[in-house]
Amino acid sequence: MTDNLYTEILLDEYKNLQNKGEMPNADLVLEGSNSNCGDNITIYIKVQSPNDKSQIKEITWEGEGCVISQVAVSLLSKKLKEKKIKIRDIEKFSGQDMLELLGLEQISPGREKCLMLGLETIKKANLSTLLETSL
Amino acid sequence: MLDPKKIKQDFPILSQRVNGKELIYLDNAATSQKPQQVIDAISDYYQKHNANVHRGVHTLSDESTQIFEESKNIISNFFAADAEELILTRNATEAINGVAYGWALDNLSAGDVILTSMMEHHANIVPWQQIAKRTGAKIKYIKVTKNGKLDLGDLKKKVKTQNFAPQHGKLKLLALTHVSNTLGTVNPLRHIVEELKIENKKCKILIDGAQAVPHMKVDFKKLGVDFYAFSGHKMLGPMGVGGLLVKKELLKSEEFKPWFFGGGMIDSVRVDATKFHEDLNERFVAGTPDVANAAGLAAACKYLSNLGMGEVEAHDKDLVRYTLERLVEIKEIKLVGPISGERLGSVAFVYKGMHAHDVAQVLDSEGIALRSGHHCCMPLHKFMGWQATLRVSFQVYNSREDVDKLILALDKVKKMFL
Numbered sequence: 001m002t003d004n005l006y007t008e009i010l011l012d013e014y015k016n017l018q019n020k021g022e023m024p025n026a027d028l029v030l031e032g033s034n035s036n037c038g039d040n041i042t043i044y045i046k047v048q049s050p051n052d053k054s055q056i057k058e059i060t061w062e063g064e065g066c067v068i069s070q071v072a073v074s075l076l077s078k079k080l081k082e083k084k085i086k087i088r089d090i091e092k093f094s095g096q097d098m099l100e101l102l103g104l105e106q107i108s109p110g111r112e113k114c115l116m117l118g119l120e121t122i123k124k125a126n127l128s129t130l131l132e133t134s135l
Numbered sequence: 136m137l138d139p140k141k142i143k144q145d146f147p148i149l150s151q152r153v154n155g156k157e158l159i160y161l162d163n164a165a166t167s168q169k170p171q172q173v174i175d176a177i178s179d180y181y182q183k184h185n186a187n188v189h190r191g192v193h194t195l196s197d198e199s200t201q202i203f204e205e206s207k208n209i210i211s212n213f214f215a216a217d218a219e220e221l222i223l224t225r226n227a228t229e230a231i232n233g234v235a236y237g238w239a240l241d242n243l244s245a246g247d248v249i250l251t252s253m254m255e256h257h258a259n260i261v262p263w264q265q266i267a268k269r270t271g272a273k274i275k276y277i278k279v280t281k282n283g284k285l286d287l288g289d290l291k292k293k294v295k296t297q298n299f300a301p302q303h304g305k306l307k308l309l310a311l312t313h314v315s316n317t318l319g320t321v322n323p324l325r326h327i328v329e330e331l332k333i334e335n336k337k338c339k340i341l342i343d344g345a346q347a348v349p350h351m352k353v354d355f356k357k358l359g360v361d362f363y364a365f366s367g368h369k370m371l372g373p374m375g376v377g378g379l380l381v382k383k384e385l386l387k388s389e390e391f392k393p394w395f396f397g398g399g400m401i402d403s404v405r406v407d408a409t410k411f412h413e414d415l416n417e418r419f420v421a422g423t424p425d426v427a428n429a430a431g432l433a434a435a436c437k438y439l440s441n442l443g444m445g446e447v448e449a450h451d452k453d454l455v456r457y458t459l460e461r462l463v464e465i466k467e468i469k470l471v472g473p474i475s476g477e478r479l480g481s482v483a484f485v486y487k488g489m490h491a492h493d494v495a496q497v498l499d500s501e502g503i504a505l506r507s508g509h510h511c512c513m514p515l516h517k518f519m520g521w522q523a524t525l526r527v528s529f530q531v532y533n534s535r536e537d538v539d540k541l542i543l544a545l546d547k548v549k550k551m552f553l
Contacts, residue, residue, distance in 0.1 A: 037492055037508045037509070038508070038523045064522055066491075
């Protein structure tokens with residue numbers, strides 16, 4: 001199980017985390033945490049333009065966590081920046097979608113929260129609605 | 136000295152393989168494994184003696200009652216307490232809640248002070264926050280020193296009577312752990328009780344003994360505390376049974392009251408009033424008790440007594456000392472808790488540059504079970520500036536070889552991530 005979990009792809013991702021860092025002029029700042037292990041995450045977002053709030057122009061994140069939670073947020077941030085992606089579609093992501101994003105077949109129940117931390121932060125904040133109403 | 140290899144044969148679960156490797160179980164502070172003797176006591180009860188206690192006149196009911204009473208005697212003897220001083224609960228958490236609802240709610244009022252510490256398990260913090268909310272009492276926390284010991288200077292300062300002028304209320308309760316589940320620190324209870332009694336004779340003392348009773352002889356009478364809480368499942372007994380030891384005076388004076396109500400604990404019930412059971416102990420047993428688990432816990436007490444608690448303590452101290460020595464050799468590891476002095480049960484550490492969950496997951500692939508996270512001590516982790524820690528914890532079946540295997544497996548972690 002473990003040897004399948006820490007795949008080479010995953011470990012490579014971990015050594016080259018994408019979009020990590022603070023964004024001083026962010027339009028939105030989302031915070032999430034996992035009380036089980038003390039992991040925390042802050043996601044910074046800048047939207048495309050005032051006329052198109054359904055897409056993200058810039059996204060960065062920072063926080064502390066395990067390999068799974070860090071790689072999951074990194075890959076999620078990459079996905080969110082893709083041109084054709086609508087935030088509403090990402091909000092519909094399931095655990096299975098996250099597993100596919102990480103190239104994993106399964107994860108033990110004890111690590112599900114690690115996998116979902118970034119996605120849950122976005123879902124909980126209701127990002128798409130937030131963008132439409134608060135900006 | 137104990138022979139852990141021989142002892143291990145009594146624990147059927149430990150003979151299995153995990154992820155193709157021999158299971159090395161080092162998560163005993165979370166829960167211990169159970170010897171065949173405990174498993175047999177429970178299954179014997181259900182196979183041969185099961186019936187409800189006290190209320191029947193038939194043979195099985197008598198047998199069940201006898202087993203229940205005998206079990207309570209064995210358990211209270213284990214703690215050098217009188218049988219009536221033992222109230223069986225589900226676990227240490229329920230025992231602490233018992234002090235909260237059976238004593239604190241009626242005896243604390245606005246401004247009174249509950250003194251606890253920064254090294255407590257959530258079980259000895261959260262109930263007091265609820266009691267504080269309901270009574271208006273305040274909670275104060277004794278600090279922990281940088282090397283993980285209870286700050287005795289701070290304790291002294293906080294119990295000084297002049298700090299509790301009438302307008303600020305009175306110190307009414309000290310709720311403190313005997314052994315920290317994260318730091319491994321053994322608090323010097325004798326010294327603490329003496330100091331406190333000099334300043335404040337009336338202040339009640341509750342000790343959370345969950346991490347002490349599996350590893351050392353606890354003599355309730357000698358300790359001189361008012362309440363002592365413990366869990367059975369950490370001391371080789373079954374899950375779902377533990378206890379609260381209560382000083383007899385508090386039962387006699389009825390200052391400590393039943394906090395669960397219903398059948399069994401009564402003498403007579405009318406539609407408008409109920410008289411509680413005359414017996415100082417029976418009045419705390421509301422509803423059908425868990426007889427099978429009481430028998431299981433009694434079997435665990437017997438098992439530990441047969442090994443000898445002095446031997447058990449020496450064995451545990453040897454493993455703690457050896458683990459500290461071995462872990463110190465690894466430069467990526469930062470040890471948590473006191474390096475010298477009294478400690479028992481566990482060794483926690485931080486692996487620099489690696490998250491605790493990742494380390495624990497890799498160790499699991501090597502068959503090694505240990506805990507990662509905050510171990511229900513979020514305030515302590517925040518206070519010390521740790522995000523999460525790894526913790527190995529011991530029982531009578533662990534050996535130095537288990538620690539050697541841990542050290543080897545930690546090498547795999549290094550190769551994988553760093």
